[in-house]
Every structure is written in structure tokens, then in C-alpha cells.
Amino acid sequence: MKIAVLRFPGSNADWDALHAARDVLGADAAYVFHKDTHLDGADAVIVPGGYAYGDYLRPGAIARFSPIVPALVAFAEAGGPVLGICNGFQILTELGVLPGALTRNAHLRFECRDIHVRVEARGPFTDVARGTVLRLPVAHADGRYQCAAETLRELEARGQIALRYCGPQGEPAESDPWLDPNGSVGHIAGVYNRAGNVLGLMPHPERAAEAALGNDDGLTLFRSLRRHLGAAS
Amino acid sequence: MNAKIYVTLKTEVLDPQGDAVRRSLASLGFERVKAARVGKLIELKLDETDRTEAERAVRRMCEQLLANPVIEDFRFELEPSS
Numbered sequence: 001m002k003i004a005v006l007r008f009p010g011s012n013a014d015w016d017a018l019h020a021a022r023d024v025l026g027a028d029a030a031y032v033f034h035k036d037t038h039l040d041g042a043d044a045v046i047v048p049g050g051y052a053y054g055d056y057l058r059p060g061a062i063a064r065f066s067p068i069v070p071a072l073v074a075f076a077e078a079g080g081p082v083l084g085i086c087n088g089f090q091i092l093t094e095l096g097v098l099p100g101a102l103t104r105n106a107h108l109r110f111e112c113r114d115i116h117v118r119v120e121a122r123g124p125f126t127d128v129a130r131g132t133v134l135r136l137p138v139a140h141a142d143g144r145y146q147c148a149a150e151t152l153r154e155l156e157a158r159g160q161i162a163l164r165y166c167g168p169q170g171e172p173a174e175s176d177p178w179l180d181p182n183g184s185v186g187h188i189a190g191v192y193n194r195a196g197n198v199l200g201l202m203p204h205p206e207r208a209a210e211a212a213l214g215n216d217d218g219l220t221l222f223r224s225l226r227r228h229l230g231a232a233s
Numbered sequence: 234m235n236a237k238i239y240v241t242l243k244t245e246v247l248d249p250q251g252d253a254v255r256r257s258l259a260s261l262g263f264e265r266v267k268a269a270r271v272g273k274l275i276e277l278k279l280d281e282t283d284r285t286e287a288e289r290a291v292r293r294m295c296e297q298l299l300a301n302p303v304i305e306d307f308r309f310e311l312e313p314s315s
Contacts, residue, residue, distance in 0.1 A: 101303040108249050146246055146304050
């Protein structure tokens, strides 16, 4: 199982993603630089967090001009599993690979803390954890998921809403304003594309992937990917 | 031609920055400010003298990069460069 971790100028969670995929999960994971034009035969791609191109214009907006992007889009369109984390999620929405957009947090604060999400959707990254509540860290100022009302209805109907903010026991986010860190529509923390092979999420599963660091809830997404790709590959 | 492009959040998208500005103005005593929206101003100098061509080009720039159609609206003004 070969995993490519993309690196843009301004990526800062690329090392965390590589460590989780390679050292914790045990996959054959390697960086792919944004100036490269192919993914080196990867079976899955991680678009990591950070501030690609300084978040100029809008978070994720300039990354789409990187040479690696055509290969990334082709991989996603061919059904390859892609995980966009935080800024990676923002990049994938700006590319139009994922629906919606991420906007400034409703309370204008940079949110850096653990939150809880309920795993709702089926998919390569969520099948193992589906139906459970995960504790994951967030670290973002622009994480408020927004989309048109019609898009939201489609996401609901097609089962594309992968993760929603909730309480530690799965309590709905409506019960306490603290539970949703950014005020997302529908308390959405992560969505799949229509085909179900691309997941974008604001929380950082790669920063909660080792019991030694106090929390390995995030590893379930990586284990799910491994199961999806099959242990042999 | 010179272009001034205004990019704003769509009216249905919550603008927390605008709301913070409104509340700050109220705390300065400007309580008659009913609403505030914060957007971006982008200024371009174009090597183009034809207004129709400039308008077409700027519209495409907005649609393809300068505004995100999911959350933002845009409008622009053109004036001959002096």
C-alpha cells in the first residue's frame, strides 16, 4: 500500500501525515512535492494541513496552480482514495473536487483544541469507524463549512456527510455551542465527494494516531483505508 | 484600463467579521449602524483600451479565481488609466 503525502509551500502537517501513514500504520508512504507532476504510483493520496501559499486570496485558492494538481485531480476522478485534512480540505473544495467552501469561523477565533465528531458516512476512510464518536484535534481559523441549501440536501440524501461535530457521547451539537468549533452548516466536519472516494475534513486525525501521544482515535481513518485497499497491496 | 473589483460574501453567508465591525462601531457610539459587511477590493491595471474586452476579461478572472462562486459575489468598475 503506497501513500503519497503532498507538500505545498506552507504545508505544516505534512510530517504528521507521513508519520501516521508510514511509522504508525506501516504503509509505504512518501512525500510528493507540489512541483512534481505525477504521484509515483500511489494507491492513496493525502493532502495535508497547513497554509499552502500563505492562504493568499482565500485558503486553498492558489494551490490549484501547482504542477501536481492535474495528477491529483485525475487520480481523484479515477476513483483513487484522497484524504484532504484541514488546509487539504480547503484545497479540495477550491479545486471543485469536493462541494462547498470553508469560511472564517463564526466566532472569529482560531480554534486549537480537541473536539468530537460522529462518523456517519460509508467510505474508504470511515467504514471502520462508522457509527462511532471520535475525539480529534482541530487547529483552524477558516473551518466553517458552507454550501448552498440545495447542495446540503444532496449531501444528506446521498450520504456524503462523513463527520459531524457532536458531544463526547455523540450528543447533537445543538445541545451546546462549544461542541461545534466553527459554526458549520449542519455541524459538518467532513464530507465525501459524490463518488465517495475523496474525503475532506477539518479535524486532524494524523495528530491523534498514536496511543503514546494520548489519543489514537484518528488512526481508525488510516486503518479503514488499509482495509479498503486490502492488506496485500 | 484600470479595474476595481469588489468581492463580498453572498448575503446568505454569515459574515462574522462584518458583525464584529458593527458591534465595535456600536461600542464607539455609532449605534445607528444596522449592518456591516466586510469584503475585498482588488485593483488591476490592464494593458487593454477596449472597454468591452476588458469587461469580458475581468468577468472571467472573477469567475475563475478572484471570487469563489460558492460563497462570494463580485462586481467591478472599469476606468481608463490616466
